[in-house]
Amino acid sequence: MITETMLTQLRSLIRPLKTRIANSIATAVIENVDDSTKMQVLQLIVLSGETLDDCLRFQEYGFNSVPLTGAEAVVVFPNGDRGNPLVVAVDDRRHRPTDWDPGDAGVYNSSLAQVRLKGADIEVNPGPGGKVFVRTSGGSSEPVVLLSEHNSHSHPAPLGPTGTPTTDAVGTTKSEYE
Numbered sequence: 001m002i003t004e005t006m007l008t009q010l011r012s013l014i015r016p017l018k019t020r021i022a023n024s025i026a027t028a029v030i031e032n033v034d035d036s037t038k039m040q041v042l043q044l045i046v047l048s049g050e051t052l053d054d055c056l057r058f059q060e061y062g063f064n065s066v067p068l069t070g071a072e073a074v075v076v077f078p079n080g081d082r083g084n085p086l087v088v089a090v091d092d093r094r095h096r097p098t099d100w101d102p103g104d105a106g107v108y109n110s111s112l113a114q115v116r117l118k119g120a121d122i123e124v125n126p127g128p129g130g131k132v133f134v135r136t137s138g139g140s141s142e143p144v145v146l147l148s149e150h151n152s153h154s155h156p157a158p159l160g161p162t163g164t165p166t167t168d169a170v171g172t173t174k175s176e177y178e
Contacts, residue, residue, distance in 0.1 A: 020080030028052070030071045030090070040066070042087055044073060050082075057087040067092060068110055 028044035031051070040057040055075060059065070067073075071092035075085045095110045106116035111127035124132050132144040154161045 023080045023082060024077050026075050026077070028073045028075050028087075030067050030069055030073055032069065033066055035066045042067075042073065044075060044085070044087070046075070052082070052085050055085040055087050057090065063107070065090070065109075068095075070094070 026046045026048075028046045030042055031045050032043035034041040040059065042055045042057050044052045044055050046052060052075070055073075057073075067090045071090055071094075073087050073091075074089040075087050077085055092110070095108065095112075097106075097108050097114060097116075100106075100116070101118065104116060104118050106114055106118075106123075108114040109127075111130065112125075113127040113130055114123070114125045116123040116125070126132050133141040134144055135141040150165060152164055154164055156162075
């Protein structure tokens with residue numbers, strides 16, 4: 001039979017483990033971002049009001065983002081050690097697009113630019129006033145011209161403007177998947 005004294009002693013023994021478990025995961029708000037290092041470093045305000053410096057942020061390989069101040073994070077503390085915070089997820093509800101269809105995926109930023117994989121289609125949407133650019137292997141970039149803009153443009157000429165193009169722009173044929 002367990003006595004009240006034994007139960008008190010057991011609670012006393014378990015308390016440090018309970019505290020470590022309770023302190024192993026937290027939500028936080030991003031206060032500052034240092035993207036100049038090999039692993040991004042964040043300063044966080046944990047929702048209890050605690051400031052955490054030098055929090056390493058792990059991102060998925062091949063994807064990179066620099067979150068804005070005020071974005072939210074999930075931070076884990078291995079073994080409940082608050083001195084070694086690791087950021088494993090960041091989101092910013094202020095800018096996240098909504099109402100996408102099940103199965104859609106994409107990337108977006110705070111300027112409303114998006115690349116969306118929508119079913120079998122790929123949509124590239126620059127933010128308001130933005131353009132879509134293609135960067136060459138040499139490092140230069142050129143804006144993408146819409147087929148409708150190409151087909152309706154004309155050039156000034158010494159005797160007056162030329163008519164609209166009579167041939168399709170290079171690279172406007174349908175892909176083998178269409």
